[in-house]
Amino acid sequence: MTEQQPAVALEGIVKRFGAVTAVHAMDISIEEGAFVTLLGPSGCGKTTTLRMIAGLLSPSQGDIRIKGRSVTATPIHKRNLGLVFQNYALFPHKTIFDNVAFGLKYRDVGRREITDRVQKALDLVQLPGVGDRHPAQLSGGQQQRIALARAIVIEPDVLLLDEPLSALDANLREDMRVELKRIQEQLGITTIFVTHDQSEALAMSDKVVVMRSGHVEQVGAPEDVYVNPASAFVARFLGNANLIPATVKGRDGDHVIAEVAGVGSVPVPALRAAKLQPGDAAALVVRAERLQLVEQPGDVPEGMIARKATVTAVDYQGQAARYFIDFCGHSIQALNPIGTAPLRAGARVTAVLDSNHCVLVPPEKHP
Amino acid sequence: MSGWSIIRLFTIVVYGFMFLPVAIVVLLSFNSSQFGSFPMEGVSLRWFGELWNNDAIIRAFRVSFMLGALTAITSTVLGILAALALVRYRFPGKSVISTLMIAPILVPEVVLAVALLLFLRWLDMPKSFPLLLLGHVIFTLPFVLLVVQARLVGIRRDYEEAALSLGANPVQTFFTITLPLLMPAVLAGLLFAFTISFDDITGTMFWKPGGVETVPTQIFAMLRNSISPEINALGTVMIVLTVALPLIGMALARRMAARLR
Numbered sequence: 001m002t003e004q005q006p007a008v009a010l011e012g013i014v015k016r017f018g019a020v021t022a023v024h025a026m027d028i029s030i031e032e033g034a035f036v037t038l039l040g041p042s043g044c045g046k047t048t049t050l051r052m053i054a055g056l057l058s059p060s061q062g063d064i065r066i067k068g069r070s071v072t073a074t075p076i077h078k079r080n081l082g083l084v085f086q087n088y089a090l091f092p093h094k095t096i097f098d099n100v101a102f103g104l105k106y107r108d109v110g111r112r113e114i115t116d117r118v119q120k121a122l123d124l125v126q127l128p129g130v131g132d133r134h135p136a137q138l139s140g141g142q143q144q145r146i147a148l149a150r151a152i153v154i155e156p157d158v159l160l161l162d163e164p165l166s167a168l169d170a171n172l173r174e175d176m177r178v179e180l181k182r183i184q185e186q187l188g189i190t191t192i193f194v195t196h197d198q199s200e201a202l203a204m205s206d207k208v209v210v211m212r213s214g215h216v217e218q219v220g221a222p223e224d225v226y227v228n229p230a231s232a233f234v235a236r237f238l239g240n241a242n243l244i245p246a247t248v249k250g251r252d253g254d255h256v257i258a259e260v261a262g263v264g265s266v267p268v269p270a271l272r273a274a275k276l277q278p279g280d281a282a283a284l285v286v287r288a289e290r291l292q293l294v295e296q297p298g299d300v301p302e303g304m305i306a307r308k309a310t311v312t313a314v315d316y317q318g319q320a321a322r323y324f325i326d327f328c329g330h331s332i333q334a335l336n337p338i339g340t341a342p343l344r345a346g347a348r349v350t351a352v353l354d355s356n357h358c359v360l361v362p363p364e365k366h367p
Numbered sequence: 368m369s370g371w372s373i374i375r376l377f378t379i380v381v382y383g384f385m386f387l388p389v390a391i392v393v394l395l396s397f398n399s400s401q402f403g404s405f406p407m408e409g410v411s412l413r414w415f416g417e418l419w420n421n422d423a424i425i426r427a428f429r430v431s432f433m434l435g436a437l438t439a440i441t442s443t444v445l446g447i448l449a450a451l452a453l454v455r456y457r458f459p460g461k462s463v464i465s466t467l468m469i470a471p472i473l474v475p476e477v478v479l480a481v482a483l484l485l486f487l488r489w490l491d492m493p494k495s496f497p498l499l500l501l502g503h504v505i506f507t508l509p510f511v512l513l514v515v516q517a518r519l520v521g522i523r524r525d526y527e528e529a530a531l532s533l534g535a536n537p538v539q540t541f542f543t544i545t546l547p548l549l550m551p552a553v554l555a556g557l558l559f560a561f562t563i564s565f566d567d568i569t570g571t572m573f574w575k576p577g578g579v580e581t582v583p584t585q586i587f588a589m590l591r592n593s594i595s596p597e598i599n600a601l602g603t604v605m606i607v608l609t610v611a612l613p614l615i616g617m618a619l620a621r622r623m624a625a626r627l628r
């Protein structure tokens with residue numbers, strides 16, 4: 001294949017609402033067939049970004065390209081996109097068949113083919129035979145499947161989903177997650193998915209775009225952003241991370257040495273030390289599940305950092321427990337599977353840390 | 368307990384006082400005798416027959432129907448457009464325009480009637496049927512606007528956005544999505560406008576060109592000469608039209624709204 005155009009490219013997109021800037025100079029490039037998630041806390045500009053791609057908002061600055069062609073000035077109904085909303089937005093006065101067929105009526109598709117394609121789309125979302133019902137006669141999960149069928153039946157260039165699962169209850173949400181991913185892979189359709197739920201993002205995406213107040217914080221594969229957070233914000237937003245203040249002391253081969261008060265020197269792989277220079281203040285990211293608490297200090301493997309710690313509180317979760325510990329004067333958390341019995345508050349333990357799994361990021365700015 | 372009985376009795380008396388005259392008019396319209404007095408001598412449809420043969424009344428009916436229908440259509444179309452603008456778009460002066468369009472309800476009708484008349488004088492325009500229509504549109508528009516606006520607020524933007532994303536242009540989206548969802552309110556608006564126009568007398572008296580009579584002004588003119596039992600029959604017809612029509616319309620609208628849920 002020759003050089004491929006990205007399916008969607010945002011080039012320096014800015015969106016201002018009066019004095020508020022919802023999206024600052026955003027650049028994203030999305031390959032054909034990828035499942036990309038915009039992830040971030042409430043109000044960070046995910047919906048605004050998605051609506052600009054959809055054509056429901058026009059950017060204050062910048063250019064949006066779909067398959068290489070600029071669509072910034074193209075109205076929504078000419079963009080050929082599939083849009084799925086949080087509240088399904090099925091047309092209440094039309095049958096399921098007419099809902100799904102709606103988009104085909106505005107394309108050059110014959111009657112027979114409409115019937116075939118609607119049927120195929122309903123099969124794909126595993127709801128054949130609901131064609132003559134009305135939306136109100138379906139459950140929330142079923143309505144969301146129909147909404148998905150309606151969006152994909154037109155074979156859109158890009159599928160855009162804004163928190164499509166958040167109106168569903170927890171169990172259904174997990175099923176739909178798997179289902180949505182299966183359909184996306186089967187069709188190979190380029191998908192942009194908006195969520196504030198990190199587990200959805202990690203489970204479904206090829207690429208996660210972590211956003212924070214209108215900025216892109218980090219772009220990468222799910223493991224990448226989880227294991228190698230580029231900033232304290234990303235580390236905190238994904239999973240359960242401890243951030244311990246540290247100072248960069250120097251380099252030792254392919255490790256960067258961080259000095260942590262009370263703990264001493266912690267060698268962190270240089271790849272995971274961002275672009276920090278010796279002398280810089282930093283934060284050491286320690287994933288709660290990477291901090292192991294043992295009662296017998298004897299069996300500490302080579303190359304690990306082991307320090308005395310005290311359990312101050314226990315958050316029992318069934319298969320695991322989250323321990324709040326005092327670790328050399330730092331109040332941090334450890335998430336450990338439960339052996340025979342969970343540790344008790346007040347227990348004196350040894351906390352064992354593999355520094356190869358630690359990350360150094362620039363310190364959090366406290367405004 | 369007895370306190371409640373007194374209130375109940377009082378309520379019945381008040382309503383009786385208000386509706387008794389209406390009931391009497393309806394009863395007497397079926398009276399066979401020339402003179403309205405109780406007990407009634409016999410039941411007949413004689414006066415309704417007379418109505419049918421009275422050219423002036425038939426003409427007035429025709430004018431009223433025409434005026435009502437045109438008012439309803441014009442007001443509803445304008446009301447839908449205005450509601451769309453006020454609910455779906457942002458523009459400078461929106462709240463002022465919104466208030467101005469509702470204002471005809473708040474201003475006493477006589478004031479509105481005189482004001483429009485003076486305005487026409489000032490423009491040196493003679494009274495005419497289109498101007499009568501204009502008057503009726505001005506004071507039925509607020510009702511239509513309020514009803515349509517209330518429903519439009521409840522129709523989420525999502526539906527329209529979904530239709531747009533599927534390839535329907537804004538006009539197609541309006542006709543395939545917004546209008547059908549708006550239909551109960553549109554129907555209610557049409558009926559409101561028609562009934563209000565149909566039984567209006569104050570404004571019509573001021574605005575109607577010479578020689579044109581609507582049903583209410585015709586009744587008024589007939590009353591000035593003599594009290595004929597025909598008027599009772601005419602009153603009955605008016606009551607049926609202006610009460611039954613909106614009731615039927617509202618029931619229909621409610622049924623439709625329930626189906627769209």
Ligand SMILES: Nc1ncnc2c1ncn2[C@@H]1O[C@H](COP(=O)(O)OP(=O)(O)OP(=O)(O)O)[C@@H](O)[C@H]1O
Pocket residue numbers: 017020021022040041042043044045046047048049196
């Ligand atoms: N129409 C608007 N007018 C003014 N400000 C707006 C408008 N739409 C969004 N904003 C602002 O832009 C910012 C981003 O909003 P956006 O809806 O994109 O957030 P989000 O990431 O989708 O959040 P959520 O997870 O809550 O949906 C917010 O601060 C919001 O207040």
Ligand SMILES: [Mg+2]
Pocket residue numbers: 046047048
């Ligand atoms: Mg949002």
